[in-house]
Amino acid sequence: MTLNKLDAVRSYVDDNFDASVNRLIDWLKIPSVSTDSKFDEEVLRAANWMGEQLQALGFQIKLIETAGHPVLYAERASDDAGAPTALYYGHYDVQPGDPFELWETAPFEPVIKDSKYGKKLVARGAQDDKGQVMTFIEAFRAWIEVAGNLPCNVKIMLEGEEETGSPSLAGFLEANKELLKADVCVVCDTAMWDIDTPAITYSLRGLVDAEITITGPTRDLHSGMYGGAVVNPLHALSAIVADLHDKDGKIQIKDFYDGVPPLTQEERDELAALNHDDDGFFGEIGLSGPAGEPEFTALEKLWARPTCDVNGMWGGYIGEGHKTVIASEASLKLSCRLVGDQDPIAILKNIEAFFQERLPKDFTMKFTNHGFGHPAKLPIDSPFLKAAKAGLDYEFDNPTKLIGMGGSIPAVGQIKETLGLDSVMVGFGLSDDNIHSPNEKYELTCLQRGIRSHAAILAKLAEVK
Amino acid sequence: MTLNKLDAVRSYVDDNFDASVNRLIDWLKIPSVSTDSKFDEEVLRAANWMGEQLQALGFQIKLIETAGHPVLYAERASDDAGAPTALYYGHYDVQPGDPFELWETAPFEPVIKDSKYGKKLVARGAQDDKGQVMTFIEAFRAWIEVAGNLPCNVKIMLEGEEETGSPSLAGFLEANKELLKADVCVVCDTAMWDIDTPAITYSLRGLVDAEITITGPTRDLHSGMYGGAVVNPLHALSAIVADLHDKDGKIQIKDFYDGVPPLTQEERDELAALNHDDDGFFGEIGLSGPAGEPEFTALEKLWARPTCDVNGMWGGYIGEGHKTVIASEASLKLSCRLVGDQDPIAILKNIEAFFQERLPKDFTMKFTNHGFGHPAKLPIDSPFLKAAKAGLDYEFDNPTKLIGMGGSIPAVGQIKETLGLDSVMVGFGLSDDNIHSPNEKYELTCLQRGIRSHAAILAKLAEVK
Incomplete structure (x- = not known):
């Protein structure tokens, strides 16, 4: 039944995409820089802005205080009592805007510009993580508007300290174990393999x-x-x-x-099979090749060391x-x-x-x-991983790549440590999105296909028993 | 004849000392920070302020352009045609005021406070070098007011780039060799041995x-x-x-x-005889003793290495x-x-x-x-050194110490290189004056005895044939 509605949901996403972009623009105008106390009020404003959006969509919301910036929590039950519960994680804080002089347009005045993929939205947080959070929020909106409810039970936890290393999150998780009970965590803060190829990140560094x-x-x-x-x-x-x-x-x-695991030959072969474009990767930043431990390849250094x-x-x-x-x-x-x-x-x-x-x-x-944050690794045979993969297959022609990630999402390690939940990391960033750098951007096609993908993933997660 | 008038000149200095202090305060209010182009206008204002003072005293003045900040040049001939010509050097620029939060009072709002020696004037430049320059300027004033003229021919050269390493001075000296012809250079930018003991610096580092x-x-x-x-x-x-x-x-x-000369046993003995208070020197900055080359004493490291x-x-x-x-x-x-x-x-x-x-x-x-700047060393048997020593003996009970200096006055090396002139460095700073640091100060007793000393040195220089 759920899948029958999915195509209507995806059409709704496309027909109402301009409104989704405009909502994201409104959110990006709030300079929620968590790393600098000058912006404390703006950080709070960004949380409240999203709280109002979710409340209007029929979620129960709570802004929960921590030692630092608060966590925005929201939940909405599915009509299907037997459906699993997915805890969605993202963050509403962003990196500082400096060095301002290197931005072509002001970091907190979002603009849409032409890009090699069509159009892109340029602003601090356009990808990391406001744009990515919007992919699942707008997927929820589409399901609710088209089908009247969500196919599975959804809890949302958006923190405001990811860019400062999530110092308050462990305490928050510990204090709210009951509230946060779920079957799986879904995180949208990672990248695609390339513009046409989705990726699920199954390991990341602490x-x-x-x-x-x-x-x-x-x-x-x-x-x-x-x-x-x-x-x-x-x-x-x-x-x-x-x-x-x-x-x-x-x-x-x-x-x-x-505690650093030796790389097995199998893992090294898998990484080698990805045929990473070292020349392009390092050439783009003016370097002739990788530095660091000579006995490891670039991908091994970036994901496994x-x-x-x-x-x-x-x-x-x-x-x-x-x-x-x-x-x-x-x-x-x-x-x-x-x-x-x-x-x-x-x-x-x-x-x-x-x-x-x-x-x-x-x-x-x-x-x-x-x-x-602790490092984290999702078991390859997780049914939730398979469901997410099936959802991505519904949207993309290219098969999903399972990848590691050099960056860290401290929350993922802490969620595993405290709640015992694995995280499925599905994101729609690209390597040239300039996150943490001037001129951060998010491709509008990534935003749109991200929303459509999350709509499909929700349907597939609902089928996991 | 000249020495007959000296005591009247010294009395004039004492009787009119408050006015000297007030003039220095006016000069210190101008934040002539040469190292930061934001202050360019203030640097120029500080030069012009002194130019007006000297013009009022009957000096011929010229503000001479350089690639950077201008040099204020002034001259006044003595009535004694056979008297030698002394070229006085100092600088009207100062170090930046930061870190501002460590100043007890604002760096460019001079205040007089109690000190262990009586009273001190606190401001950026109070010692380095505006206060020190004022010691000879006010000595000239006293001679002119009391005796109608100066005992020897005086040229003055005040630069505005000492705190940035005097980048334009070499070119200026080269271009103005004729104008600057003199028998000796007198520099007031150095320290006393202690509050009761004057010092002539005969060597300094480049x-x-x-x-x-x-x-x-x-x-x-x-x-x-x-x-x-x-x-x-x-x-x-x-x-x-x-x-x-x-x-x-x-x-x-x-x-x-x-080109680093080995230290002779004689020099080492001379330095050792100064009985430098290492414990006090390093203890005052929270250190238990000297670091650096283990085979040299602290004074050797500071003056000769x-x-x-x-x-x-x-x-x-x-x-x-x-x-x-x-x-x-x-x-x-x-x-x-x-x-x-x-x-x-x-x-x-x-x-x-x-x-x-x-x-x-x-x-x-x-x-x-x-x-x-080149390193510089004044021959111990220079008649001008002896004249300066005699002038200091007139003012102080303790005999003058001949010392080296760890700091640099690029001008001194360049004046030797270009004009062929040795510099007699007579200054009245103390080691705790906090030059280049917050809360820079100049003891009023150092200012007053500095003026009296320069009045006496002028008389002694006039006797050199």
Whole structure:
């Protein structure tokens, strides 16, 4: 019965697509930058905006407070009592807009432009994750408008701290286990294989995130009066950063590789069979090829190996001209991507120890943990994975690729840890969407086929018993 | 005859000291920050302010254009045709005020506060160099008011780019050799030994200054999508910085130590005899003792050894919270202090090569030279040095110390190179004046005794034949 209605639902999506785009544009105008407290009110406004949308669609909604930004929770039961319950996860916060000068149009003034695939919507969050969240929200709308209800029970959990590493989510999940009971989690925050080929992400890397400030002399010094007789904190921090990797790209933090599974020949063959376009991938960013651990291919490094990267570093005089100062402090932000059974908490401790042990005499250090997420892997034989694949097959001619992902969605690891739920990650991003960069965009064809796909996936999930 | 008038001149200084302080306060209110083009108009205003003062005192003045900020030139002949000509050098530009939050009062709103020595004037530039320049300007004023003229011929050259490494000064000196003809140069930009003990600086370190940006990937990257397979520019730059010194504090730049004179036993003995208070010097900045080359004492490192320090470093996301980005670029500002016959131009070339040779594959680099200065040393038997010493003896009970200086006054090296003039460096700063730091101050007693000293030095210089 459900599938009988699916074609009508998909027609509804197409006939009302302009309205879907306009709703997304309205949401994108709200600069819900979670990483900067200046935007706290806007973050809340973005949650409330979506809450009103869902309420109007007949969902029961709750804005649930956390230690940080609130979680927007919503639920709507299916008419079919035996249908499974799917918990949809996404996030309503976005990355900061800077560096603003590199945007062709303002990050929070969405515009539709021509693209090589037709039309694209350009704005911070156009893909990550507001555009992607809209693919399932608008699929729900279409089902409700056409069929009067959803084919399965739907719960929605949209957080506001994904871009800061989801620091409050673990506590939220723990406190709301009953409310969040479901059969599977569906996440829309990942990419397609290419514009014509859908993908389900079945593994992703975990994340730890830290900020470190080291302090040497108690105040900034004149480099002429003190230079040569004091340890310069920028030199000290640089030396520690230089020590993070050995010359083969191996990370030197104690016990860092504990829990990293060896790559089996089968996995390596599977990855090799994907025929990843290394030249195109690195050429697009001005590089002649991959760096890092020489014994692994680019895809192996990106999906199956852990990393450690400084994301920002600063100290001393960084304005125009020069100032012959020896800075009192030097700082950095650092994150690691984790795989397999690596333990984020142990790794955070060992990062702290790594810096602490290398501090010069008289130096002190401040260490701040900005959040973490466990790595996650979905079993290949999951019936929900098969249902999602069947839904995508309904929309796309090319068969769905099962892929890994170098990025992290801390929620996915925490949902597994706390709720015991596997996540099916189905997203419609493209690798050139510039997420976390200037001129982020989402192809309108990805948005439209994403909505149609989620409409079909809902129907297929309803059939899982 | 001249010395007969000196005591009247010194009394005039004391009787009119409040007016001297007020003039300095007016000058300090002008934020002449040369390192930031936002302040260009204020830099010009500070030059003109002093020009008007000197014109009112009967000096012939000229504001001479350079490639950067102009030089204020002034001259006034003595009635004694046979008197020598002294060229006074100082600078009217100041360091930036930041970090503003660490100032107890605003950097460009001068205030007089109690200090352990009586009263102090707190403002950016209070010592470096506006307060110090005022010591000779007010000495000239006193001579002119009391005796009707100056005991020797005086030329004044105040530049506006000292805090940016005097990039235009060499060209200016070359173009104005005739105008600047003199017998000796007198510089007031250095420190006393302590509050009761004057000092003449007879050697100072040279300086080179550079800014370097390295670029890897052509845009900022998502650390999840690319991490582990690209070289992170912040890691690459850190590795080069870590490589600048070996574990014994030796600088690894090619041929860096060419021209560094070995310390003779006599020099080492002289420095040791100064009984430098290492514990106090390092304790005041929260350090338990000196770092750097273990075979040299603190004073040897600070006055007789070259250095290489990163003065600022930045890249990636440095705002609040975190952003899992791999930056496209990483940058630093770096300066070296030079001694003996080190060649600044060769060293700049070798710094550039040092970074260039260590760039990872596919990386590019931008190198900017912010200026340089030769090291300088005044012969111990110079009659002008002896005259200055005699002038200081007239004011102070404690004998004058002859000291080296870790800092650099690029002008002094360039004046020697271009005009062939030695510089007598007589200044009245103290080591806790916080120059280049928040809460810069100048003791009013240093200002007053500085003016009285320069009045006496003028009389003594007039006697040199």
